[in-house]
Amino acid sequence: MFDLERWQEIFDTIRKNKLRTFLTGLSVASGIFILVILLGFGQGMQNGIEKEFKTDAATSIWVWPGRTTIAHNGLNPGRRVQLRNENLDYINNTLDADFDKVSTFYFPRDIQVLYKNDLIVYQVIGTTDDVQVIENQYIVEGRFINERDLAENAKVAVISSKIKKEVFKDLDSPLGEYLTISGAGFRIVGVYSEVSGDDEGEEERIWIPLTTAQLAFNGGDRINNLTFMLPEKTNLGQTVASSLAFEDEIRGYLYKAHGIAPEDERAIHIWNPIEEAKRYYSLTGNIKFFFWFVGVCTIIAGVVGVSNIMLIVVKERTREIGIRKALGAKPWFIVSMILQESIFVTAISGFTGLILSMGLLEIIGPNVEIDYVVNPSVNFNVAFTTVIVLISAGTLAGFFPAWRAANIQVINALRDE
Amino acid sequence: MIEIKDLHKSYKMGSNSLHVLKGLNFSIGEGELVAIMGSSGSGKSTLLNILGMLDEADSGEYTLDGVPIKNLNETKAAQYRNKFLGFIFQSFNLINYKNAAENVALPLYYQKVPRKERQEKALKYLDQVGLKEWAHHLPSELSGGQKQRVAIARAMAAEPKVLLADELTGALDSKTSYEIMDLIQTINDQGNTILVVTHEEDIAHMCKRIVHLKDGIIEKDEKVKQVRASAYV
Numbered sequence A: 001m002f003d004l005e006r007w008q009e010i011f012d013t014i015r016k017n018k019l020r021t022f023l024t025g026l027s028v029a030s031g032i033f034i035l036v037i038l039l040g041f042g043q044g045m046q047n048g049i050e051k052e053f054k055t056d057a058a059t060s061i062w063v064w065p066g067r068t069t070i071a072h073n074g075l076n077p078g079r080r081v082q083l084r085n086e087n088l089d090y091i092n093n094t095l096d097a098d099f100d101k102v103s104t105f106y107f108p109r110d111i112q113v114l115y116k117n118d119l120i121v122y123q124v125i126g127t128t129d130d131v132q133v134i135e136n137q138y139i140v141e142g143r144f145i146n147e148r149d150l151a152e153n154a155k156v157a158v159i160s161s162k163i164k165k166e167v168f169k170d171l172d173s174p175l176g177e178y179l180t181i182s183g184a185g186f187r188i189v190g191v192y193s194e195v196s197g198d199d200e201g202e203e204e205r206i207w208i209p210l211t212t213a214q215l216a217f218n219g220g221d222r223i224n225n226l227t228f229m230l231p232e233k234t235n236l237g238q239t240v241a242s243s244l245a246f247e248d249e250i251r252g253y254l255y256k257a258h259g260i261a262p263e264d265e266r267a268i269h270i271w272n273p274i275e276e277a278k279r280y281y282s283l284t285g286n287i288k289f290f291f292w293f294v295g296v297c298t299i300i301a302g303v304v305g306v307s308n309i310m311l312i313v314v315k316e317r318t319r320e321i322g323i324r325k326a327l328g329a330k331p332w333f334i335v336s337m338i339l340q341e342s343i344f345v346t347a348i349s350g351f352t353g354l355i356l357s358m359g360l361l362e363i364i365g366p367n368v369e370i371d372y373v374v375n376p377s378v379n380f381n382v383a384f385t386t387v388i389v390l391i392s393a394g395t396l397a398g399f400f401p402a403w404r405a406a407n408i409q410v411i412n413a414l415r416d417e
Numbered sequence B: 001m002i003e004i005k006d007l008h009k010s011y012k013m014g015s016n017s018l019h020v021l022k023g024l025n026f027s028i029g030e031g032e033l034v035a036i037m038g039s040s041g042s043g044k045s046t047l048l049n050i051l052g053m054l055d056e057a058d059s060g061e062y063t064l065d066g067v068p069i070k071n072l073n074e075t076k077a078a079q080y081r082n083k084f085l086g087f088i089f090q091s092f093n094l095i096n097y098k099n100a101a102e103n104v105a106l107p108l109y110y111q112k113v114p115r116k117e118r119q120e121k122a123l124k125y126l127d128q129v130g131l132k133e134w135a136h137h138l139p140s141e142l143s144g145g146q147k148q149r150v151a152i153a154r155a156m157a158a159e160p161k162v163l164l165a166d167e168l169t170g171a172l173d174s175k176t177s178y179e180i181m182d183l184i185q186t187i188n189d190q191g192n193t194i195l196v197v198t199h200e201e202d203i204a205h206m207c208k209r210i211v212h213l214k215d216g217i218i219e220k221d222e223k224v225k226q227v228r229a230s231a232y233v
């Protein structure tokens, strides 16, 4: 392998058979190139879909009331259902249901928000401390509403970074400033941002503690909706099953507590996006599988291509092999020389293809922002393994014709045809 | 140098078998220049291939420089060929992508001679066949006679015990043929043992001995007065 004389002989052969070498190299390099780009875009699509879906916590359930449509227990249809604090307390303390966190919204009505006597138009929502997890928000400055705010009915507000930009652009920080909400002063204690950016106008909201909102704005014990976050199970199937079980549990409780006919579908709305999530997840799974499938086909095509080239090369060289044998070359020596040459050429061109394609992905990848394709990239180990597989397969495929050619009787190899 | 006893060879083709060599006996001493003659299909090439270890006899004995040649595997045969024999073919059989010097140096590569020494020797033998100036030309840039000279230089380069030539002038016109034979005679004069297969009378008479093959047996084995090729060049 490290015989200098042999390498000189091999380089000699390569140098003097440039076209053949070039064509072999080209087919290997382009095969690897295509494969890597394909795998890269497969990953890109997966990234894209995952990003599309990550906007809100994947395992959340939203509950909000409507109107009854069916008479039940002596109550008329058309009755408005109203969720109350006691429902939340019951769910939190008594109901035996499997969930991580719950948050609730109360939307105060007919209120005005002023900052230094200027009217600003954003939605004010009373909520609890868990909402930021459920809504996939993070704190940029200061803090979020906490349990103490809720216990003390504190007049504090958390605004979005969008509001900060639009209203408080002249200040370093809006923390400590006061918003006047229907006459009451609320101190700003935090700035939040949405993980997914401001896609759906969710950064238009000003959070205040639920208890304060109910007390200050005639809320009584009314709440407008409930949002649950469920634990993720070991696999998607289990997550879906436990999510559906939870949905039943919560529906059962609320329908009973509010005297709703079990078959009444409009009285309380429950939106459970896990079904959708399941579709998305299986879609990414399928896409990934598809790209792998195409990739493996490319590899197989590459292997077949390399083997074919090897076959042709060996056939083309049959006479040369005969001559070399007549001059005293041993069969094994010839086989190993042919293989060494082909390994060398496939390796160089394979890695060239690898470097070019990975370079291309590296350069254009981060700039790709088409819908559903985000940052196409490829795992280096996967690509590297592919090159190795291609080289080994090509070698193996080349071995048999080379071995056969090296064992052809010299007179047959030299026969004029 | 070469000794064969009761050599038999037949080719099987389907159910038929063609008995080509039917018990040949002869011996060739060192420094001889022998022509093997016979009509087409008489088994000349078959005999030469067996002597060259490119093919194996069915039965009989073959001794080369005191070494019995029997049951050789490919590796052993390659070793013996490299050590004992130099081949000259009718169709030259040069490697087309190697230049003249590289072709001549190739058998030395298989003798594990270092590169530099290979190149020196190649040039020396090319000089002997009068082609030093053509050392860096590819076979495609050479005439038939020049190609055969390169082939002769290549056969000589390994310094073999015996040179085997099959129809070495078969592809050449008569003038070029005589030039090649002149070269062969010169090499023989230096003491090299040479076996030439031919079906041309004039070529055969430029050797010192003619073995006539007919129907698989030796019809006649005669010493002849050598015609010097230089007279015709």
Ligand SMILES: Nc1ncnc2c1ncn2[C@@H]1O[C@H](COP(=O)(O)OP(=O)(O)OP(=O)(O)O)[C@@H](O)[C@H]1O
Pocket: B011, B012, B013, B018, B020, B038, B039, B040, B041, B042, B043, B044, B045, B046, B047, B199
């Ligand atoms: N590999 C083979 N398989 C079958 N038959 C063969 C084979 N090689 C040679 N023969 C046959 O053996 C016989 C002798 O062939 P050989 O090549 O030795 O003849 P030759 O004397 O060299 O003839 P030429 O002067 O035409 O070269 C021929 O009839 C030929 O057809």
Ligand SMILES: [Mg+2]
Pocket: B044, B045, B046
């Ligand atoms: Mg013949």
